[in-house]
Structures are given as structure tokens and as C-alpha cells.
Amino acid sequence: MPRFHFHLVEDGRVITDEEGQEFAERDAVRREAVETGASIARDAFIRGSASQVIVDVRKGDELFLKVSISLTVEG
Amino acid sequence: MLGTEKIRYSFIVILLQCWSSALTNESIPNALIIRLRTTSALDDQDVQAVRSLPVMVKHYQPGQAIVRDGDRPAECCLISKGFCVRSKTTSNGRRQILSIHIPGEIPDLQSLHLHVLDHDLITLTECTLGFISHVSLREITRRRPNVAEIFWRDTLIEAAMFRDWIVNVGQRPAPSRLAHIIVELRERLKVIGQVQGARFEMPLTQEQIGEAMGITPVHANRIVKQLRDDNVLEFHRGSVRVIDEQKLLELADFDGLYLHQRPSL
Numbered sequence: 001m002p003r004f005h006f007h008l009v010e011d012g013r014v015i016t017d018e019e020g021q022e023f024a025e026r027d028a029v030r031r032e033a034v035e036t037g038a039s040i041a042r043d044a045f046i047r048g049s050a051s052q053v054i055v056d057v058r059k060g061d062e063l064f065l066k067v068s069i070s071l072t073v074e075g
Numbered sequence: 076m077l078g079t080e081k082i083r084y085s086f087i088v089i090l091l092q093c094w095s096s097a098l099t100n101e102s103i104p105n106a107l108i109i110r111l112r113t114t115s116a117l118d119d120q121d122v123q124a125v126r127s128l129p130v131m132v133k134h135y136q137p138g139q140a141i142v143r144d145g146d147r148p149a150e151c152c153l154i155s156k157g158f159c160v161r162s163k164t165t166s167n168g169r170r171q172i173l174s175i176h177i178p179g180e181i182p183d184l185q186s187l188h189l190h191v192l193d194h195d196l197i198t199l200t201e202c203t204l205g206f207i208s209h210v211s212l213r214e215i216t217r218r219r220p221n222v223a224e225i226f227w228r229d230t231l232i233e234a235a236m237f238r239d240w241i242v243n244v245g246q247r248p249a250p251s252r253l254a255h256i257i258v259e260l261r262e263r264l265k266v267i268g269q270v271q272g273a274r275f276e277m278p279l280t281q282e283q284i285g286e287a288m289g290i291t292p293v294h295a296n297r298i299v300k301q302l303r304d305d306n307v308l309e310f311h312r313g314s315v316r317v318i319d320e321q322k323l324l325e326l327a328d329f330d331g332l333y334l335h336q337r338p339s340l
Contacts, residue, residue, distance in 0.1 A: 006293040015297055019281070036291040043248045055293075 004029050005058045006036060010050040033057050033067045041069040103130050103155045103205035106179030106267045113266050114232060115225040116338045124219050128212070130205035141183075141196045141204065148186045150206040154178050157202030158278050162286065163194045172287040174236065175199075175260060175279070179267050184230055187212050200278045200313070228335075235333040244289050247328065249298050252288045254327035257308065257315055262331050273320075278313035 001022040008015040023029045037055040044050040051071040057064045104125055111117045111125075130153070135141065141159065142148050159176040173194060176182040182196050187209050216223035236259075243255050260277060264270050279287065285295035303309045307322045317323055332340065 008293070008297060015300060017293055017296060019296065021292060032291055032293070036293040039249070039290050039294050040297060043250075047248060 002059055004064060006033060007056040007058065008036075008040065009052075009054040009056060010040070010044055011052055013050075029057060030065060030067075033065060037067045037069045041071070045071045100130050100132055100205070101126070103132060103153065103203075104128070106155065107153055107181070108179075109267055110179040111225055111229070113336055114338065115228050116221075117225060118221065121219060121222050121225070124215055124222060128207050128215060130207055133204050133206060135198045135202040135204060137198055137200050139198045141198060142186070142192050143195050144192060146192045147190055148183065148192060148209075150208045151181050151183050151186060151212060152196065153181050153205040153207060155203040155205050157204075158199040158276065159196055159202060160199055160279075160283070160287075161194050161196050170286050171289065172283060174233075174240065175256070175287070177260070177263055177267065177269070181207075181229075184212075184226060199283070232333075232335050235335065239333045249288060249290055249294060250301055251326050251328055253284065253295075253298050253302065254307065254323055255329055256287060258323065258327040258329045259331070259334070261315075261317075262334060262336070266336060273317040274314055276313060277310065277315040 001024050003020045003022050005017045005020040007017055021032070023032070033055045037053050040055075041050075041053040044053055053069045055067040057066065108117070108122055108125060112122075117125075131150075132155070135157070141152050144163065154176055156178055159182060161173045161176065161182055162170050163173060164170045174182070176196075183192065186192055212226075216226060239259070243252050247255060257277060261270055261275055264275050269275060281295045281299060282292040284299070285292045288295065288298075290298075299310055303318075305322065306318045307326060308315055308317045308319075
């Protein structure tokens with residue numbers, strides 16, 4: 001099974017994932033990335049520590065997919 | 076002559092084996108007794124009765140199921156060495172860790188009265204477990220009502236811990252959630268003398284930390300890094316070292332009343 005690394009970017013601050021995780025299918029990687037982004041964004045948005053969270057998923061050195069979640073408050 | 080020597084030799088070996096297994100068996104309830112004496116009013120005769128419970132000792136590897144959802148056990152499991160977790164898995168395969176168990180605890184004591192197990196009990200580390208039959212447990216609780224009350228109290232404390240776990244997972248942000256779980260674990264390990272200074276065992280992998288907190292392993296990894304970068308605590312090979320006690324307590328939002336660690340509470 002290929003190994004994927006989920007690097008995080010919170011308002012430009014990078015947190016690298018050295019360990020990585022193995023996944024058999026693309027859908028599972030996407031699910032993991034979306035769920036990770038959403039749950040980190042929830043904490044960060046409520047705390048006010050960031051207003052954009054990016055999950056940058058790499059397979060080896062190559063970009064595999066990118067999930068970006070932003071907070072917009074109007075009014 | 077040679078034959079007699081052999082028989083004598085085997086006899087001595089068997090004697091030695093019996094002696095060593097009796098010795099191990101005797102130490103099995105030690106942590107349980109220390110723990111029950113801290114939380115409840117256990118008198119000397121109760122201690123004697125608990126010590127005389129017949130125990131079958133077994134050794135488990137990490138990640139082994141002791142009992143599973145749907146099993147109908149005929150014995151309860153007393154942890155003598157090592158760590159276990161209780162967990163439930165959803166139909167699409169997502170596991171929620173419900174509680175972490177340490178030496179001196181009987182995580183499936185409920186199976187004495189709830190006949191079919193409704194969750195899994197799994198080892199986290201190598202474990203030495205003492206199995207006590209339901210027959211023996213039922214006998215001791217009938218013969219010694221005080222022991223029955225203490226076991227009852229023990230399962231009530233466990234229910235209080237589950238209430239706290241729900242509040243923690245449902246209401247606190249992830250860093251506080253982890254800090255809370257860690258402070259609780261430390262308070263319980265202290266009772267059985269397993270905290271050395273600022274360091275104690277916390278043998279959960281990042282994936283298991285995620286399963287305990289209801290977050291993904293990557294999020295768990297991020298929290299672990301944050302706690303270390305903020306100089307709160309650091310994880311190292313299955314143990315935790317507290318760097319800043321004050322910061323840890325503030326983050327954990329911890330009031331240990333729900334552990335009821337004194338008979339008067």
C-alpha cells in the first residue's frame with residue numbers, strides 16, 4: 001500500500017507529517033484529508049488561531065491532493 | 076538408579092514451577108487492593124478474601140482482544156501488569172476508545188451481571204492478566220457484602236469516569252481533551268505508585284490517541300506537536316514527561332472529584 005503524508009498549513013504556518021499513513025484507495029485518502037482539515041479548522045477557527053487550514057497530501061514527494069478550508073465571517 | 080534420579084529431578088522442577096506460579100498469583104491482586112483501599116473502606120478480612128480468590132494468570136501480547144463485543148465471558152479480568160482499552164467500533168469500521176485501563180482494575184467486572192459484552196477489551200501493551208471466574212466473584216460478593224458494595228462502588232466510579240469522558244470528547248477543544256485524558260491517567264497511576272517524578276507511562280500511539288479523542292491520526296499528531304512546542308509536555312516511546320505543570324493543569328480543566336479517590340467522596 002502506498003504511503004501518504006498529510007502536511008498542514010495554518011495561516012501559512014507549516015506542520016509536517018513525517019510519519020505518514022498507508023491507504024489502499026484514493027477515496028480513503030480524500031476522506032482522511034477532509035476530516036483532518038475540518039477537525040483542525042474547527043479548533044483553530046473557534047480559538048481564533050487561524051482562518052485558513054490547508055491539508056497538503058503528498059505521495060512520496062508528489063502532491064496528491066490539497067484540501068483548503070477558510071473561515072469567512074460577514075456582517 | 077538413574078531413573079529414580081530423573082524422577083526426583085522432575086519432581087523438584089514441578090515443585091519449583093508450582094512455587095513460582097503461586098508466587099506470581101499472590102502478587103496479582105496487589106494493585107487492586109491498593110486501589111480499592113484508596114477509594115473505599117476495605118477492611119483486613121475483605122483484603123484476605125480478595126487475596127484468596129482463585130486467579131488464572133495469562134500473558135498477552137499488545138493489541139490482543141481479551142474479550143469482544145458479543146462474547147459471553149465466564150470470568151472477569153484483573154490487570155496486573157500493562158495497559159488495556161475498552162472500545163466500540165461502528166458499522167463502517169471506525170473505532171472509538173472509551174476508556175484506558177491500568178493495573179489494579181477489572182475492566183469487565185460488569186460481565187458478572189451483564190452477560191453479553193457490549194464492547195471490546197483490548198491490550199495496548201504486553202499484559203499480565205489474572206482471570207477470576209464469575210462463580211468465585213459471585214461467591215465472594217454473597218459471603219462478604221462489604222466486598223460486594225466496594226465492587227458496586229467501583230463500577231459506579233467507572234460510570235462517573237465515562238460521564239467525564241463524554242464531556243471531554245464532546246465539549247473541549249482537542250489540545251485540552253488530550254491534556255485532560257493525560258492528567259486523569261496520571262492521577263490514577265499515582266494511586267498504584269506508577270508515577271516517577273514528571274514521567275509516567277502513556278502507551279497510546281497517535282492513531283490510538285485519535286481514536287480516544289474522536290479525531291484523525293494526523294490531527295492527533297498535530298496536537299502532540301503543539302503540546303511539545305508550547306512546552307506543556309512531551310511524549311517519548313510510550314511515556315509522557317510533563318514540562319510545565321501549571322500550563323498542563325490550565326489546559327486540562329481538571330477537577331478530579333469524579334474519580335472519588337477517597338472513601339469519603
